[in-house]
Amino acid sequence: MPLLSRVLAFCLVGMASINPLAAATPAAPKAPSLPAETCPVPDERPEVTYKANIDPKETAATEAWVKEASMLPGWKELLNSPDVETRHCANFLLVTMPASDRHKVTGETIAENIRLALAARHRFPWAQQVPWPIFLNDVLPYACLDEARDPWRADFLKRFGDMVKDAGSRDAAAKLINAKIQDEVGVKYSTRRRAANQSPSDSMRQGLASCSGLSILLCDAFRSVGIPARIAGVPTWVTVNGNHNWVEVWLGADGAPKPDSEVTPLLALQWQAGWRVTEYNPDAKGWNHAWFMERAAAADPAKPETWIYATSWARTGLTFPMVWNLRSTQVHGLDRTAAYHALTGGRKVPVAPDKTHIALRAYRGDRRVAAEVTVSQGTTTQSVTTKGEDKDLNDVTRVEVPAAGGKVTVQSGDVIRTVTPEAGKELTIELRLP
Structure with a gap:
């Protein structure tokens, strides 16, 4: 048996539910329609294709990497460790780590x-x-x-391990971390962050991060104390341009805790039901509540650019789209669209065909x-408050009006804008205040 096959047979015991080597001949990816660094609100909708992210040449390259790594300092000791869990972990990371990391992330x-x-x-x-x-x-x-490969785990285990030392369950521990992470790391949401995909240390140095950077912080915080977590997100919403990333945390039933555990289809289904939705600034209502849930529930199964995705370290045959680098197939993904439809009682119509949504932002200067x-529309007036800098750029105040009700007047102080409704559409109005 070739060396790579032996390694895979060893490290992927119990990975049947994830099916990391579900290889298929990849379709030629279309050129993405977005340039880099358009996050968080793209000017155009990204092109996302449902394609396998496994290059036919990858098997040979991975075989060569396994042979090379088996002789490298750090890797050699790991792969021959007397501890079975350490060997399983080493073999798993050896064959699943991105090719770009193989000579950057050392065995040590x-x-x-x-x-x-x-x-x-x-x-x-x-x-x-x-x-x-899991x-x-x-x-x-x-x-x-x-993101840049930070050695975040030791610092986070100290910070968050002490925080959850008395927690009686994964659920209780996760809630503590989610509630206290901003105070602990001192990072807040801002469009003024350096980059969308910041590492934990980069975000903590700046004190600022995008939704993606905040999600990386929260995901790593959960993982640091042994709570499974992954990034979830959408490349663009159905009715309006703009992406978003958040976190899914696994709070499912105990089971199959050892490296030689067998996985049955039933258990795999039970495990999939264990994921909960949250984000860095959690909703007061708890898991599976967030400002974006209604938007996520409108994801169109026929349009991959609007799907809800979750990350997977193991290969899945699907790419997790990163809007700052849509050409990349480095991060593997799962299609979670149906799960988000189910969380809200079925797929939602984004805007009723006889209605128009008016999305509102107000600025003073560039803030x-x-x-x-x-x-106001005819004799009807609605009063609302726009969102400030502390809210995600896509978390906008929205007002629904009849599409056939005539022109709509939007006013704040002396600033007035007028817009004509369009049936079944969402229109964005930005008010520039003195």
Whole structure:
């Protein structure tokens, strides 16, 4: 049996539910319609294709990498470790790490990551019972997206391990971290951050991050104490341009905790039901509540650019689209669209055919502000407040009006805008205040 086959057979025991090597001949990707650095609100809708992200040449390249790594300092010791869990972790990361990381992330760095991930797993009873395949895919990885590879795990285990030391369950621990992370790391949302895909240390140095950077922070915080987490997101909404990323945290039933665990289809289905939706600034209503849920529930199954995706470290045959680098197939993905439809009782119509949504932002200079706004149509007037800089750029105040009701007047102080409704559409109005 070739070396790569032996490694895969060893490290992917229990990974049947993830099916990391579900290879298919990839379709030729279309050129993305977005340039880099258009996050968080693209000027155009991105082109996202449902394609396998496994190059036919990858098997040979991975075979060569496995042979090379088996002789490298750090990797050699890991792959021959007397500890079975360490060997499983090393083999899993060896064959699933992005090709671009193979000569950048050293064996010594991988060893430290594995040591700390297993330390957290054994420290907390609720972490010990995370199914082994989910631990490998959603706790063990040293990165979330294509951010710079930080050694974040030691710092985060100290910070968040102390925070959850008395938590009696994964749910309780996750809620503590989610509630306290902003105070702990001192990072807030801002469109003035350096880049969309910042690493934890980069975001903490600036004190600023995009929705993607905040999601990386929260995902790594959960993972640091053995709680499975992954990034979820949408390339663009159905009715309006603009992407968003958030976090899914796994709070499912205990089971299959050991490296030699068998996975049955039933267990795999149970595990998939264990994911909960949240974000860095959590909704007061708890899991599976967020400002974007109604928008997510409108995702169109016929339009991949509007699907809801989640990341996977193991290969899935689908790419997780990153709007700052749509050409990249580095991050693997899962289609979560149907799950978000189910969370809200079925797919939602984004805008009723006889209605128009008016989306409102108010600015003073180049900063969004919370401003009192009236929206008038005929004899009907609605009063609302716009969102300030502390809210996600896509989290806008929206007002619904009849499409056939005539012109709509939007006013804040002396600033007045008029717009003609369009049936079944969402129109964005930006007010420039003195």
